[in-house]
Amino acid sequence: MAAAGAPGSILAVGGAEDKEYKREILARFVKEAGGRRARIAILPTASAIPAERATHYTKVFAGLGAGESVHLPIATREDADKDQFARTLLECSGVFITGGDQSRLVTTLSGTATFQAIHALLVKGGTLAGTSAGASAFSSTMITGGSAGLHVRRDGVRLGAGLGLITRLIIDQHFSQRERLGRLLSAVAQQPQKLGVGIDEDTAIVYYGNGTIEIVGSGQVFIVDAADAVSVGFRDGDDGRHSLSGVVLHMLTAGDRFDVVGRCRLDAVPPPRPPRPRSRHK
Amino acid sequence: MAAAGAPGSILAVGGAEDKEYKREILARFVKEAGGRRARIAILPTASAIPAERATHYTKVFAGLGAGESVHLPIATREDADKDQFARTLLECSGVFITGGDQSRLVTTLSGTATFQAIHALLVKGGTLAGTSAGASAFSSTMITGGSAGLHVRRDGVRLGAGLGLITRLIIDQHFSQRERLGRLLSAVAQQPQKLGVGIDEDTAIVYYGNGTIEIVGSGQVFIVDAADAVSVGFRDGDDGRHSLSGVVLHMLTAGDRFDVVGRCRLDAVPPPRPPRPRSRHK
Numbered sequence: 084m085a086a087a088g089a090p091g092s093i094l095a096v097g098g099a100e101d102k103e104y105k106r107e108i109l110a111r112f113v114k115e116a117g118g119r120r121a122r123i124a125i126l127p128t129a130s131a132i133p134a135e136r137a138t139h140y141t142k143v144f145a146g147l148g149a150g151e152s153v154h155l156p157i158a159t160r161e162d163a164d165k166d167q168f169a170r171t172l173l174e175c176s177g178v179f180i181t182g183g184d185q186s187r188l189v190t191t192l193s194g195t196a197t198f199q200a201i202h203a204l205l206v207k208g209g210t211l212a213g214t215s216a217g218a219s220a221f222s223s224t225m226i227t228g229g230s231a232g233l234h235v236r237r238d239g240v241r242l243g244a245g246l247g248l249i250t251r252l253i254i255d256q257h258f259s260q261r262e263r264l265g266r267l268l269s270a271v272a273q274q275p276q277k278l279g280v281g282i283d284e285d286t287a288i289v290y291y292g293n294g295t296i297e298i299v300g301s302g303q304v305f306i307v308d309a310a311d312a313v314s315v316g317f318r319d320g321d322d323g324r325h326s327l328s329g330v331v332l333h334m335l336t337a338g339d340r341f342d343v344v345g346r347c348r349l350d351a352v353p354p355p356r357p358p359r360p361r362s363r364h365k
Numbered sequence: 366m367a368a369a370g371a372p373g374s375i376l377a378v379g380g381a382e383d384k385e386y387k388r389e390i391l392a393r394f395v396k397e398a399g400g401r402r403a404r405i406a407i408l409p410t411a412s413a414i415p416a417e418r419a420t421h422y423t424k425v426f427a428g429l430g431a432g433e434s435v436h437l438p439i440a441t442r443e444d445a446d447k448d449q450f451a452r453t454l455l456e457c458s459g460v461f462i463t464g465g466d467q468s469r470l471v472t473t474l475s476g477t478a479t480f481q482a483i484h485a486l487l488v489k490g491g492t493l494a495g496t497s498a499g500a501s502a503f504s505s506t507m508i509t510g511g512s513a514g515l516h517v518r519r520d521g522v523r524l525g526a527g528l529g530l531i532t533r534l535i536i537d538q539h540f541s542q543r544e545r546l547g548r549l550l551s552a553v554a555q556q557p558q559k560l561g562v563g564i565d566e567d568t569a570i571v572y573y574g575n576g577t578i579e580i581v582g583s584g585q586v587f588i589v590d591a592a593d594a595v596s597v598g599f600r601d602g603d604d605g606r607h608s609l610s611g612v613v614l615h616m617l618t619a620g621d622r623f624d625v626v627g628r629c630r631l632d633a634v635p636p637p638r639p640p641r642p643r644s645r646h647k
Contacts, residue, residue: 351608
C-alpha cells in the first residue's frame with residue numbers, strides 16, 4: 084500500500100511548526116485541504132494530552148481560514164475500528180495527525196477502519212499531514228529510536244514497521260535540532276532502496292502521488308541516497324568496522340523540489356510574483 | 366606548493382588522540398618516521414602551554430620506541446626564521462605539530478625558514494603530523510571557525526589561508542564530537558574543487574604524496590565531495606536561500622583507503638594477520 088499514484092498530497096512536518104506568526108506550513112496544509120471549503124479531521128492519537136492538542140489545532144486552523152475542523156478522539160484500536168470515525172473521515176478533505184509517540188500511533192491505527200478511511204481519503208485526492216511522530220509514522224520502515232550525532236553504525240538506529248502510507252522514504256524529524264544525520268544514514272545503509280528524508284523543525288515536505296516533493300518552512304530538509312553506496316558492517320556476518328561510501332546528499336530549503344523516482348533535485352518553484360494591480364475595468 | 370608528488374607522508378589527526386593506551390595514531394606516526402631510527406621535531410607553536418606539550422609528547426614518543434625527539438621552541442616569526450631550527454629540522458625524519466590555535470600557527474610559520482625546512486623534509490620522504498589545529502593548518506584553504514550543527518549556509522563557516530602543504534583538501538577536526546558537518550559542507554559549497562575531510566577525535570588520515578589516504582584510529586572520517594553538486598546561496602548576488610544538492614559523502618573507518626584524485630574509496634587495507642610462529646632454526 085502506498086501513496087504513489089494516489090492523487091492526494093501528504094505533508095510530513097519536522098515538528099515544532101510555527102503556529103502563531105507566519106504559520107507557513109499549517110497555512111499550506113489548509114490550502115492543500117481546500118481552504119475555506121476544507122473539512123479537517125484532527126487525530127491526536129500519538130499525543131499524551133490529546134484533547135488539549137486537538138483544541139489548539141482547531142483554533143489555529145480556524146485562524147487560517149479552514150472551513151471546519153473536527154476532533155477524532157481515537158485512543159485505542161477499538162476506537163480506531165468504530166464506523167462513526169471512519170464515516171467522518173470519508174467526509175473530510177484533510178487529516179492532521181499530531182506529534183507524540185510514533186509507536187503508539189502505529190499500534191493503534193494499523194489496519195483499522197480509521198486507517199482504511201485515511202487511505203481512501205488520499206486516493207480520492209485528500210490531504211494528509213503529520214507532525215513529528217505523525218510524520219515518522221507515514222513510512223513503511225519507521226525510525227523508532229537511535230543515537231544522536233554523526234556516528235554511522237548498524238546499532239545506531241532502531242527500525243520498526245510504520246503505517247506504510249509512504250513506501251519509498253524513511254522519514255526522520257526534529258532533524259538538525261536533535262542531530263539525527265547519523266541515525267538516518269545508519270537506516271539507509273541497511274535499506275538502500277529507500278531514500279532517507281530528515282526534516283528540520285518548522286519545516287515540511289509536501290509529497291505528491293507523482294513522486295515529487297516540495298519543501299516548505301524555515302529550515303532544511305536532508306535527503307540521503309545510498310542506492311549506489313558501498314557499505315561495510317551493516318549486514319549479518321560483517322565485522323565490527325562500519326563504513327559507508329558514496330552516499331548522495333541533498334540539503335534543500337523552502338521552494339526546492341525533488342523527484343523521488345529519479346532521485347534528483349528539480350528546478351525550484353519560482354518565488355511568488357508581486358500581486359498585479361487589479362484593473363479597474365472588469 | 367603542495368604535498369602532491371612529494372614522497373613523504375602527512376598525518377592529519379582529529380585531536381584528542383590516545384596517548385596512554387593503544388596509541389595507534391602516534392605509533393603509526395613513529396613508524397612512518399622511521400621507528401627506532403626516527404628523529405622527531407616537536408613544534409608546539411599553536412599551543413598556549415608549549416613547553417608542557419613538548420615534554421609530554423617527548424615522553425610518549427620515547428615510550429613508542431622513537432629514536433630521538435627534540436623540542437623546537439618556536440613562538441614568533443623571528444624564531445621561525447632562525448637558521449638553527451631550520452638546520453635541526455633538515456636532520457629530522459618527522460615533525461609533530463601540536464594543537465592550539467591554527468591562526469597563530471599559520472601567522473608564525475608561513476613563508477619562514479622553518480616552513481621551508483618542513484617542506485623540504487616532506488620532499489625528501491619525511492613524515493609530518495599535526496593534531497587538531499595542527500591538522501587544519503595543513504590545508505591551503507583553512508577553516509578558522511563556524512557554526513556547530515548541520516546547518517548549511519554561506520556564513521556558516523569562516524575560511525582563511527593555511528600553510529598550503531595540502532592543496533586538494535579542506536581539513537576539519539574534532540569532527541563528530543563538535544558537530545562540524547554543516548561548516549564543512551558550507552566550505553566545499555564555496556570551493557567545490559576541494560574535498561572536505563572531517564576527522565573525528567582519536568582518528569587520523571595518513572595522506573601520501575600519490576594522493577592516497579588511509580584511515581587510522583578509533584573514530585570516523587567524513588569526506589564530502591561537492592564537485593558535481595548544485596548549490597544555491599553561496600555566491601555573491603544569490604538570494605537568502607541556501608541549498609546544496611548532489612554532494613557525495615564517504616564515511617570511513619580504520620583501514621579504509623581513499624583516492625583523492627579519483628575521489629573514490631579504494632579497497633580497504635586487509636586486517637593484520639596473526640604473527641607467524643618463529644622458526645627455531647634460523
